[in-house]
Amino acid sequence: MSENNRKNIPWTEEEYLLALIVYQDIKRCGEAISASNPKIIALSQLLQTLDIHPQSERGDHFREPDGVRSRISYFKRMDEGMEFGDRNLQYLVWNKWRGINESKL
Template sequence: MTQIKRKGAGGAMAVTQGHGNPKWTRDETLLALNLYQRLRGQVPGSNDSEVIALSQRLRALPVHQGAAKRDSFRNPDGVAFKLQNIRQVATGRGLGNVSALDKAIWQEFGERPELVQRLVDAIGAAVERGEADEMNVAAIDDDEVFAEGRVLTALHRTRERNRKVRGLLLDERQQTGTLHCDCCGAGPKASNLELALAGFEAHHVTPLAESTSGGTRLTDLALLCATCHRLIHRAMHVHKRWIGVAELKAFIESPA
């Protein structure tokens, strides 16, 4: 078994991460990238106050069930080590153990510090408001996570599955005679009202980076048939970016 090197404050060597800790998620890597970008490429040691603050934030993030109970989980040593990995990806220098996710996140977000800041703010706000807790974050499957990570994916899901908001949207569409999919135009598939409505889902149209405020208004929602809703979520997962209803419509009308 490999020895875990531990050095105290001011230790010159990188310290390996504790065994048995879960892999870093997209959300966690975005938070670390945000600190790397704010420090403009400087990588402080594990005794730095920003590193300690990020360690605390990561330990409180609801992306790993129960994992935070382990002392070594996302401790300041682990955070400093992750910053070194990010620097290696960013500069091509260093000896860090770089993961495929570190590379992917750098490719997607490395040159977009303002977007990363907005995402980190949105993640913090969602956790603070309790709109993304451990239970609803855990309910998100790996193959449905958006580029912005599990917390914001869970926030999106929680908002659009809110029964009250969905009910208001369906009422409005019935009253205005616009009960059809905003993407493909499909109408109700059954004459029985309950069955007809069951074919439609609400989709939150606010890009995740802009979701720092609470509450959902009707204008935040599109009405999609279940197939188009599945497609738009899958398209965002595959393309690793936010995709609007108009863009999905264009995909469907002219398939590549």
């Protein structure tokens, strides 16, 4: 399988937690959730440097800003009460950590 054809590696609980923290910060500041938001770009860069997933399994688009934006957008939708049947781990993180005071995260 070529590098370009690799699918995105499923997100870990730790990656979702980092995305939730960024979502809460974006929400607190009243910023837009977009791939050009500096906080989303910074999270993308951080996720790309972490040693959570082997380099050999990563595709060309591993944790790019648009993919990070997408995951953060799901947290916004969850915050608005929407439900999704295919986001089990993301819901687990949402339900586990959303009640913590944002300033403590």
